[in-house]
Amino acid sequence: MKDFLWFVGALLLGLFVGYFAFVDFTKLEMESAMLASWVGALGTVLAAIVTFGTLLFLHYQHKQNVQKQNLMWSKQEAALDFARYRDHRQQFEQLLDGLEKDYGEFYVFRDRATLYKSLFPMNTPRNDYSLYKYKLDVNDLKGHPLESAYHWLKEHLNSIDSVQTASNQNAPSPSVSSPLRLFDQNVEQLAASINLQCTRHSKAGDIMISNVVFANIFKPTLMMDCLEPILYAINEFCGLEQPTLSGGFHSKKELGFKVYAEFCRPDAADFYSANKGANDIIEVLYQSHKLCELLDNQSTLDDFLFGEVYSETNTNQLLKKLDDNEAVSEFMYDLQDQLHVLNPIDQPNNIRVQIGEVRQAIPKRLRS
Secondary structure, eight states: OHHHHHHHHHHHHHHHHHHHHHHHHHHSOOOHHHHHHHHHHHHHHHHHHHHHHHHHHHHHHHHHHHHHHHHHHHHHHHHHHHHHHHHHHHHHHHHHHHHHHHHTTTEEESOHHHHHHHHOTTOSTTSOGGGOOSSOOGGGOTTOHHHHHHHHHHHHHHHHHHHHHHHHTTOOOOOTTOGGGGHHHHHHHHHHHTTEEEOOOOOTTEEEETTEEEEESSSTTHHHHHHHHHHHHHHHHTTOOOOOOOOOOOOHHHHHHHHHHHHHSTTSOTTEEEOOOGGGHHHHHHHHHHHHHHHTTOSSHHHHHHHHHHOSSOTTOGGGGTTOHHHHHHHHHHHHHHHHHHOGGGSOHHHHHHHHHHHHHSOGGGOO
């Protein structure tokens, strides 16, 4: 617009000057030859003025075309940026769909949109698409959900290591100061960090807080074993290297009963509970485990008990039939036969007491 005004101004100025030059010229008394020369000169001046004005107009028109071209390119870039964002969101949704397909029995994502925004905080309508970020680096992790998730995973591994160390040192049973006291919190907080909701329907051996499963007596790290690969997959999608973590090695049997003892002891908070299975089989197994610890491998009870329960080569193992009342009842009858073989009368007092605890855990209708 500014160039156009310059063009109009130049044209008017040229006409103004030409007009007065012509008026002054007509007042002069000149010969006809001189008059023709001046008329020719005036025409040349006017032609030059018109040519200059035309150049100015063409410059203005070119500038307008450049601006339109830049605007078009800007719109094309914005469209490409939006397409990249849209593709990223679709890939994110596909990732979560795959994870839920693999682990939906245990967890589903509670709010996908909120999770995406928390993982990629730059990708919001408040920012221009050109500022969106699709790959993170270590500098982006301060206060990030992945930082929190890995913190709880490390705490979980450390708690298992602490329990194992305590077991090797013959430390006392779990208590208020036990490293297992945060076992449930580690699982719960890691899941919350990446917007996961527990969907597991309680099964025999599950240990729960407010009816939400966080462990299983036969596989104490059951829920965390699902959370880890989910966390690693999201971490990789964000373009981050997987941190090196160590520890967490344990015996399923030893750790499982310790978790059960920690959260299902008589003085445990009311919001902790366990699915004890058919005929309270879990409590029977726990009391039998305590008896085996007292016997110190002096009998075949340990082999019978946990060979039947845990053996991967035994096709009749009890773990496959925990909800089968008939199979559980048959196991308890066999267990009582093993107790009779021990001959409690010949045992120390603490072993006799524990044998009584095992029998007390067996339902009355099944006691022989």
